[in-house]
Amino acid sequence: MIRKDIRIGLFGFGVVGQGLHTVLARTPGLRARIGRIGVKDRAKPRPLPAGLFTYSRHDLLQDDSLNVIVELIDDADEAYRIVTEALRRGKAVVTANKKMLAEHLPELIDLQRQTGTPLLYEAAACASLPVIRNLEEYYDNDLLESVEGIINGSTNYILTAMHHDALSFEQALSQAQALGFAESNPALDVEGLDARNKLVLLLAHAFGLVVAPTQLLTIGIDRISPLATAYAKEQGYALKLVAEARRLPGNGSVAAAVLPMLVKPEHELARVQDEYNGLITQSSFADRQFFLGRGAGAFPTASAVLSDLSALTYGYRYEYKKLHQQAHLALAPSAAELEILVTFTDAAAPNEADFRQLHEQFRSGTRGHYLTGTIGLERLAQAAWLRAPGICVVRLPGPLRAAPAAAE
Numbered sequence: 402m403i404r405k406d407i408r409i410g411l412f413g414f415g416v417v418g419q420g421l422h423t424v425l426a427r428t429p430g431l432r433a434r435i436g437r438i439g440v441k442d443r444a445k446p447r448p449l450p451a452g453l454f455t456y457s458r459h460d461l462l463q464d465d466s467l468n469v470i471v472e473l474i475d476d477a478d479e480a481y482r483i484v485t486e487a488l489r490r491g492k493a494v495v496t497a498n499k500k501m502l503a504e505h506l507p508e509l510i511d512l513q514r515q516t517g518t519p520l521l522y523e524a525a526a527c528a529s530l531p532v533i534r535n536l537e538e539y540y541d542n543d544l545l546e547s548v549e550g551i552i553n554g555s556t557n558y559i560l561t562a563m564h565h566d567a568l569s570f571e572q573a574l575s576q577a578q579a580l581g582f583a584e585s586n587p588a589l590d591v592e593g594l595d596a597r598n599k600l601v602l603l604l605a606h607a608f609g610l611v612v613a614p615t616q617l618l619t620i621g622i623d624r625i626s627p628l629a630t631a632y633a634k635e636q637g638y639a640l641k642l643v644a645e646a647r648r649l650p651g652n653g654s655v656a657a658a659v660l661p662m663l664v665k666p667e668h669e670l671a672r673v674q675d676e677y678n679g680l681i682t683q684s685s686f687a688d689r690q691f692f693l694g695r696g697a698g699a700f701p702t703a704s705a706v707l708s709d710l711s712a713l714t715y716g717y718r719y720e721y722k723k724l725h726q727q728a729h730l731a732l733a734p735s736a737a738e739l740e741i742l743v744t745f746t747d748a749a750a751p752n753e754a755d756f757r758q759l760h761e762q763f764r765s766g767t768r769g770h771y772l773t774g775t776i777g778l779e780r781l782a783q784a785a786w787l788r789a790p791g792i793c794v795v796r797l798p799g800p801l802r803a804a805p806a807a808a809e
């Protein structure tokens with residue numbers, strides 16, 4: 402259905418919701434206006450007339466004059482209730498809630514098909530970068546080999562501030578929160594879970610693979626040790642939180658993970674600073690392409706919501722083309738390997754037998770210990786030592802690649 406006039410029921414009036422209000426006011430060309438706003442906290446002062454606000458989701462969902470629901474709240478469970486009810490009522494939905502999407506993607510895809518009602522979520526992956534619609538549409542006939550990049554703005558902001566401004570982790574996180582980049586629960590950012598949720602969305606639109614977030618090995622920046630930071634500095638590498646999904650040659654296996662990574666200075670991702678995101682696509686015919694832009698914050702995120710609203714005016718919806726064209730792809734961590742640096746203390750050490758090859762070993766009574774080596778992705782994910790206190794795992798430069806046994 403083509404919606405020429407959009408009457409929005411907006412849930413959430415925080416960083417992104419207020420950003421959207423401003424962005425809409427400055428975009429007169431789009432015939433969209435906010436009819437009602439659903440929020441939670443009755444005591445909070447609001448910068449708009451009180452009559453616009455309500456504390457009951459039913460006031461928006463049961464209002465037939467509102468034809469689009471924009472869901473911008475920070476509660477994934479309530480967001481799920483709002484989004485599913487809106488779709489069932491035939492209201493198109495735009496959301497930025499990657500946690501809710503990643504946790505319910507199969508059901509949400511199904512619900513769109515059953516109801517014939519669109520659910521768009523460009524803002525949920527990389528905020529202002531137009532990645533979802535590009536993966537869905539532009540690469541439709543191309544053979545996409547990989548998507549990799551920095552897809553969480555807060556952690557990139559923190560790593561940049563620690564490196565360039567010598568801030569502590571806590572100081573840098575506070576700044577990311579104050580600037581509206583971090584999730585309400587910042588553990589989602591620093592533990593890599595937000596990047597993992599976004600990677601779930603990228604996998605669906607890049608490769609037609611719908612996976613549960615828990616299937617993806619995820620390590621955040623909260624466990625980076627001073628020795629790993631010093632190693633990066635001494636080798637001249639940048640330290641970034643990188644999400645990667647890659648088709649392995651040959652057998653239709655796809656490997657995907659989120660880990661802190663050492664990046665060579667000449668690599669595109671090394672120059673992604675502050676809250677910016679950077680995503681590299683590699684495809685057989687188009688070759689390598691790099692998207693760079695703001696990955697968090699009020700206006701960048703609102704601009705992606707605006708773009709989805711505009712897309713609704715011409716009847717756009719995701720077709721999940723790759724899902725239907727799926728060329729027998731499967732998530733196969735057992736088929737992949739990677740190069741890692743592990744720093745550790747006397748209290749806990751990695752099991753050397755888990756590695757296919759060890760490259761370097763270093764022990765110091767004052768600085769701690771490290772080793773570098775090649776390890777299977779699945780072996781790493783299952784290693785008992787991975788989450789032990791005092792252990793820090795960081796990827797060395799280089800892509801996820803086929804493990805030799807799988808490559809044969």
Ligand SMILES: NC(=O)C1=CN([C@@H]2O[C@H](COP(=O)(O)OP(=O)(O)OC[C@H]3O[C@@H](n4cnc5c(N)ncnc54)[C@H](OP(=O)(O)O)[C@@H]3O)[C@@H](O)[C@H]2O)C=CC1
Nearest residue numbers: 413414415416417440441442473474475479497498697698
């Ligand atoms: N900030 C960013 O840069 C980005 C955020 N996102 C996503 O956008 C969403 C919103 O983020 P952000 O604006 O930063 O969050 P904020 O914390 O700034 O705002 C959250 C809003 O949600 C409202 N809210 C919370 N629970 C409920 C509820 N049960 N019913 C109704 N309203 C509720 C709050 O109401 P009240 O005002 O009453 O407290 C508040 O207005 C999240 O899903 C986030 O992951 C996506 C991309 C970037």
Ligand SMILES: N[C@@H](CC=O)C(=O)O
Nearest residue numbers: 553554555583584697
């Ligand atoms: N907390 C998120 C917000 C945008 O998605 C981030 O920092 O990337």
